[in-house]
Amino acid sequence: MPVAAPTDRLKKYYTARIQVQLLRGAIEGYWKAMSLPPGAPEDLFRKSESTRFWPDGGWVGAGRIPVDPWGDPYVIRVSPRSAFASVANYRSKTVKAADVTNEERYALDEFAFPLPGEKEREEIEALIGRLASEDIEERERATQAIQARGASAICIVIRRMRTEKDAEFVARLKSIRSRIITIRATWEIELKPLAAHVSASQGGPEVRSSNEGQSCVTLKKLTAAQADFRANDRDGNRMADFWVRDVAGLYGLKPAFRLEEETAPGKDASSILRLIDPAVANADATEGRWVYPTLGGPDPEPASGYYFAALKSYIERGVLKPYDEGKGRNRDHFGFIAYPAEYGFDGRHTYIIDQDETIWGKDLGGEEIDTLPENLPGEGWSRPG
Numbered sequence: 203m204p205v206a207a208p209t210d211r212l213k214k215y216y217t218a219r220i221q222v223q224l225l226r227g228a229i230e231g232y233w234k235a236m237s238l239p240p241g242a243p244e245d246l247f248r249k250s251e252s253t254r255f256w257p258d259g260g261w262v263g264a265g266r267i268p269v270d271p272w273g274d275p276y277v278i279r280v281s282p283r284s285a286f287a288s289v290a291n292y293r294s295k296t297v298k299a300a301d302v303t304n305e306e307r308y309a310l311d312e313f314a315f316p317l318p319g320e321k322e323r324e325e326i327e328a329l330i331g332r333l334a335s336e337d338i339e340e341r342e343r344a345t346q347a348i349q350a351r352g353a354s355a356i357c358i359v360i361r362r363m364r365t366e367k368d369a370e371f372v373a374r375l376k377s378i379r380s381r382i383i384t385i386r387a388t389w390e391i392e393l394k395p396l397a398a399h400v401s402a403s404q405g406g407p408e409v410r411s412s413n414e415g416q417s418c419v420t421l422k423k424l425t426a427a428q429a430d431f432r433a434n435d436r437d438g439n440r441m442a443d444f445w446v447r448d449v450a451g452l453y454g455l456k457p458a459f460r461l462e463e464e465t466a467p468g469k470d471a472s473s474i475l476r477l478i479d480p481a482v483a484n485a486d487a488t489e490g491r492w493v494y495p496t497l498g499g500p501d502p503e504p505a506s507g508y509y510f511a512a513l514k515s516y517i518e519r520g521v522l523k524p525y526d527e528g529k530g531r532n533r534d535h536f537g538f539i540a541y542p543a544e545y546g547f548d549g550r551h552t553y554i555i556d557q558d559e560t561i562w563g564k565d566l567g568g569e570e571i572d573t574l575p576e577n578l579p580g581e582g583w584s585r586p587g
Contacts, residue, residue: 447530
């Protein structure tokens, strides 16, 4: 489905999404042509004397790192086995589905689902008018008839939703829209972080399977770290509790040595917990995570193609409860999630684990969640392998 940005912020966002993917393509092209990753970002536009294959203008052109829609140079980091490209401070610029306003959503959907011809448009509008009938059966017949029109009816339904004032009528239209659209529109699928990761081996079925398997191993290691944190009072707060603020704290926290001290990010490697591998801590994509001086920058980089995060909440007997009971701790519960950095490219399955130490996986189609479902099997989650 086509995507059109109805506002300046979405235009910048989708432009950056495309440019980041082009940068990833440039890095991959360089890697394949040279049989090694770029040693520095400048290698993408600076030809060395030993280089035999070189595209006109370099791999990124302009003789410099390009500038993102916000006026900042793109960030490119390289290592012997991987490379990473993103906008500066990409987490603060990433747009999520929940951030899209109703007006933006209507405009995005209108472009994704074009108007039908005049005759069919008039017929659909007449059916929508019948939704206001006081006769329940009449409303149901109209609903079924609109739904039978499929994608042709979507734009008409959306247009009416934008102008309708009656809340009950709008609710009927939303119900019809959700029943017709069985797949997510491209504009929503593309609401992803403004970053891309390239590694020495990625993209094929075997690599995806390996990444998914490694993410499950990592989740098990995180539960072991949580058990250690709780049983041995690693934060020094004199309480048996789990760390639930983020993932990286299990590596970069500095314990409190006196009751009046607060646990905080450690400033040097000699004073931190180090209960998990730093590569996993650097892959922490928890929203609002602390910045840890002993790690890299504030933006996460995937580990074996996956990001990890601390879940924000769980559902118990139908009640939504936060994991954080105060100061990033919980006495009895924790939840972690692992999801592919690029859905379909690095992996397909998202994995969840909590204090019960059972891993559950599901193909979410790239959607991100921050709440542990109450009935995992009932919602299609299964145990991997």
